[in-house]
């Protein structure tokens with residue numbers, strides 16, 4: 612695999628980042644994941660815009676301009692013959708040459724930029740999208756700026772492990788009884804034909820897929836309500852689903868051992884997945 616590090620395209624074995632890099636020492640870094648279908652980028656503009664916002668919220672410099680970023684994405688797709696999969700991008704505050712809590716001077720410490728591809732053949736037809744996911748709920752103990760896409764993924768990772776241990780696929784995070792989001796996705800329930808998902812704030816990541824799916828839902832005359840919902844309400848929903856750039860729209864069929872509806876992916880989740888894939892392929896670049 613050919614990866615990108617600070618201006619160079621290298622075989623992955625030769626790619627290196629310093630042990631003093633603040634991404635490594637302090638999780639002082641942000642990331643993006645952009646899906647690739649048929650060799651084309653899905654919603655590159657959305658991911659680039661959110662990256663710019665994450666960087667600005669943390670007073671971090673952008674390592675390259677918008678056009679160059681797009682060029683790097685395309686070059687990696689080409690050099691790796693990527694058909695279906697993802698491009699992972701990470702920007703760190705760089706390597707100041709020593710460990711220090713104080714941010715380094717941006718004049719002397721440049722941000723680190725790393726990108727690599729992950730191949731996922733047939734990702735649009737993932738088996739779980741046919742059966743639906745089983746989820747557990749766990750307490751949301753993450754920090755208060757979940758709208759910034761930082762690489763602090765230890766707790767989400769622990770949540771996925773807890774789900775796996777329980778024989779499930781993923782976890783939803785609960786704060787004050789209300790669902791914030793999934794470990795790596797936004798969360799939705801459907802009741803009486805109405806799609807309910809938490810409103811945007813510092814409490815959740817502003818999903819690029821969420822924005823697209825809600826737009827498509829409204830265009831298809833589906834009713835969307837953006838408000839917090841409790842885990843109790845979720846267990847009584849007709850259906851549920853999650854959205855993310857890497858899994859698109861994923862039906863949820865079980866929450867904490869409670870089966871939703873007939874235990875199969877619901878019609879609205881299935882329809883939204885179809886629409887999302889169809890429309891995203893059309894606008895892919």
Ligand code: PMP
Nearest residue numbers: 795796797816818819820855856
């Ligand atoms: N919430 C969290 C916590 C996530 O990690 C992700 C995926 N990175 C999402 C939501 C979904 O965001 P997107 O649709 O932009 O992938």
